[in-house]
Amino acid sequence: MLLSKSFSGEPMTIGSLRGQITVKENDEVILEVGGVGYRLKIPSPAYETVRVGTHDTQLFTHHHFRENEQTLYGFTTRYECRLFEALISAHKIGPALGLSILSTYNPDQLTDIVEEQDTDALCLVPGVGKTTASRLVIDLEAKFKKLSIDSPQFSTKTNSAVSKDVRDVRDALSGLGYEAEEIYAVTKDLPIETDTSELIKLALQRLASNSK
Numbered sequence: 294m295l296l297s298k299s300f301s302g303e304p305m306t307i308g309s310l311r312g313q314i315t316v317k318e319n320d321e322v323i324l325e326v327g328g329v330g331y332r333l334k335i336p337s338p339a340y341e342t343v344r345v346g347t348h349d350t351q352l353f354t355h356h357h358f359r360e361n362e363q364t365l366y367g368f369t370t371r372y373e374c375r376l377f378e379a380l381i382s383a384h385k386i387g388p389a390l391g392l393s394i395l396s397t398y399n400p401d402q403l404t405d406i407v408e409e410q411d412t413d414a415l416c417l418v419p420g421v422g423k424t425t426a427s428r429l430v431i432d433l434e435a436k437f438k439k440l441s442i443d444s445p446q447f448s449t450k451t452n453s454a455v456s457k458d459v460r461d462v463r464d465a466l467s468g469l470g471y472e473a474e475e476i477y478a479v480t481k482d483l484p485i486e487t488d489t490s491e492l493i494k495l496a497l498q499r500l501a502s503n504s505k
């Protein structure tokens with residue numbers, strides 16, 4: 294059922310909801326507010342932290358309209374919600390892929406990736422190819438600045454291209470089954486002018502240390 298329309302005739306959008314989470318399943322939650330259960334799709338990190346129970350939970354929402362379909366996407370912070378809206382306004386990035394990106398990288402990591410023009414890190418996200426990643430980095434750089442997203446340290450690093458050695462390390466770790474967020478975290482500041490084999494060892498040591 295479609296939501297009520299505003300006095301102007303346009304559908305009313307929902308900016309945030311506060312209530313009790315009654316159901317968690319398949320990266321979705323049902324948030325009950327005043328006896329009404331709202332179904333929201335949320336990023337994986339948020340899904341892992343929210344709990345079913347009696348305490349109040351607030352989720353900031355993007356209310357997505359598509360033909361006769363409406364979908365609510367929920368986020369634990371307004372900052373993350375705005376990042377999602379910036380993502381899906383980019384060329385060929387729909388809500389599903391935008392949610393996948395934010396399920397792979399947290400907001401600070403995504404900001405760093407765009408700042409560093411690290412297209413290879415975006416390519417670790419399922420469904421993001423080289424062309425999409427290159428266009429997305431350029432598009433998001435402009436959108437982050439235009440929307441004045443809370444990232445005071447943001448500035449384009451034109452000389453911060455990721456080296457071939459780091460790309461090789463990421464490929465190796467991906468082949469070993471590590472998740473994209475783990476790979477990015479341990480390879481973002483690897484030392485330069487070091488053999489690839491030594492970089493892989495260092496990355497694996499960091500992964501082992503992080504798992505303790």
